[in-house]
Amino acid sequence: MISAVNEFLDDLRGGRMSESPLVTVEQGQLQGRIVNSPSGKAFYSFQGIPYAKPPLGSLRFKAPQPPEPWDGIRDATAEGNVCAQIDPVFAKSYVGDENCLFLNVYTPSTDGAFLPVMIWIHGGGFKWGSGNTNLYGPDFLVDRDVVVVTINYRCGALGFLSLNTPEVPGNAGIKDIVQAIRWVKDNIHHFGGNAGNLTIFGESAGARAVSLLTASPLTKNLISKAIIQSGNALSSRAFQRDPLQSAKALARSLGCEAEDVDEILEFLIATPAKDLVEADEKLNSLQKVLETSNNLFGLVIEKEFPGVEAVISEPFINILTSGRTANIPILVGTTSLEYACERKTDDLQELIPADLNLDRNSEEALAIVEEIKKLYFKGNHTGVESLPEYFHLLSDKLINLDTHRYIKYLLQVTNRPIYYYRFDYVGELNIAQKIFFSLGLKYAMHMDELGYLFKNDFQKDVEPTPEDIKMRERIVRLWTNFAKSGNPIPDENHYLNTNWLPVTNDNLYCLNLNSELTLISNPDKEKMDFWEKIYDKHYRIWDETTNQSKNEPQIDTFKKEPEIDTYQNEPEIDTCKKETEIDTYKNEPEIDTPKHEPEIVSVIETVVITQVMNKETSVSEERTEVVSDSDQIDRAEVETQITTTTLLENNDGSQTLIVTEKTETPEQAPSVKEMILEFSEPAQLESNEHKPVNDHINTNGVDKKARTSNEIKMVHNSNGAPKEVIRANDPPEDDLPKNIGVNKFVSFFESLGGKK
Incomplete structure (x- = not known):
């Protein structure tokens, strides 16, 4: 059966593809185009599809509205606007527009092939990014006979400002993603996709969004599987500490001293988008977010209002540990070294997780610091030679620890498989040091696996080695196999020559992705056991706030x-x-x-x-x-x-x-x-x-x-x-x-x- 489908698809790519692909969705007709992947295979591309009404004027900061129909045939051969933002990678300046709620669909066939669908949610700290092909070209994935959807959503204050009111409760950017998933559910069969087999996957902030969506009532029964790469919603950096104060700080920086939320909303709606974005950047740059672990315009735990949909209205950990996340197969993992950045201080108390709520210089905090020194550092923790050890500690704090906790909690409440990986390969297609880092470290770092999943502009002048091509083929097969069946290695072959066991309570089996695939057990066990004991002793679930203004009444969750x-x-x-x-x-x-x-x-x-x-x-x-x-x-x-x-x-x-x-x-x-x-x-x-x-x-x-x-x-x-x-x-x-x-x-x- 599978071979017959492949032959059919090969026939389509061999010349029987329509030169002017036309698809009819609920809002009207779309004219796409044919694109050839690096392997020479052809696929259909439909770009710049509006999945919601433009969030302009009075709709700024608010939940997305359903898209409006159009007359005639809409051109879908070019990408739509990205969200208004300061792009730190390509333009390194202000780009985009508020009218940004567009998605792209890439498919091998529009003839009812009933293919698995993979919906990509980009990262960027909820501050920047898009689903565009300059970083997320779908070519390698579509070659493996899946439909790929990439989306744009509102970032920064435009997507995550909250006034704790029914009009602006927050999480508009996540609600954009929900609206996009609903659109895909209703329309993807027109593109040859199976609406009953949707896999959402994302990296960094995109991974936090994916994990959150598996716990949200808004996506109930919409998602079939999830792939969570380097991040999840347990991260204290993911959520705003005081949304109303963040909104007031933004307004003050633009000249508005009002305290009344209606006055603040009126002022911010009247402010040009470019001014908002630039003020947001001054208050809340990526560097400040990393240093303070406080994203002024990140996720919020919403107050509940009658008739108003909420993405999440109680701490994520409550939903996770009580078994109310979607009971679906999960593929989750990290890179071997997530973060490396300038060391601002030698005080290791800065690297104690904020959600432990320990007072600085308290007996407990100082005791933890001494244990950290013994566990992570061979000698002087302040010397230049200790930088790699410091980076591993930083990576554990920002990504690895939350990944370990997420898997442990999830194990207690699901009977579906959880596949755990670590990307450990360093090759010509790694992109982290080409984007942010220039330290010459020989580690796979944050974002590096993306260079093997997606075609991107950083590959234009790169000649991949045979080993690079083999790694790309491996990770693409693993991800698409999982999207198809929930099992990343259904059958061993030349590329996937090992068995990948899902995690259990006794063994956190982990597939190490390097020149060879190796199944290991309980990676970094000593370090994770140490942090697990610290959380057992000091973490209090009731300290997880509802992220609303301190003067606001508490939510009955x-x-x-x-x-x-x-x-x-x-x-x-x-x-x-x-x-x-x-x-x-x-x-x-x-x-x-x-x-x-x-x-x-x-x-x-x-x-x-x-x-x-x-x-x-x-x-x-x-x-x-x-x-x-x-x-x-x-x-x-x-x-x-x-x-x-x-x-x-x-x-x-x-x-x-x-x-x-x-x-x-x-x-x-x-x-x-x-x-x-x-x-x-x-x-x-x-x-x-x-x-x-x-x-x-x-x-x-x-x-x-x-x-x-x-x-x-x-x-x-x-x-x-x-x-x-x-x-x-x-x-x-x-x-x-x-x-x-x-x-x-x-x-x-x-x-x-x-x-x-």
């Missing part, structure tokens, strides 16, 4: 999750009786292995309260209505199940967890109103390095089912009065990064008057 939120009004679901049917967190450990406990026997008693439905009201213990609508329930019959958990320290240093249970039915339980919440320090547990545990616990020879995540746990004081109410799946404080449900608990707790 769990109100709009209909597909998994069991707090919604769904009376037909009896959560007391059918817990296993709605437990979407099957891969999360219910009980974690304790750590740092003294050699004593500790006994923790918990009382699990299960609400019984009364005849008048269909309410379960799972719902917030049990509290907020508690006037409807004066007294509820309850079944009290007392669970005694005993932790034993064995002589060999291991620990044994013993659980016993008994059920009591008191004559009368306290009403919900009478439950007084008091926040106390919970016991500290550990997740056993992210390894899932069996959902059954052997208790005195009896195999018992571990508790599901749909129960309410009450810890009692010695007098029997309830001491605190928490969700059974909410972890102890020290274990928060590896568990789920935390922000829901915090929001629920604070709604009752509790304090963090």
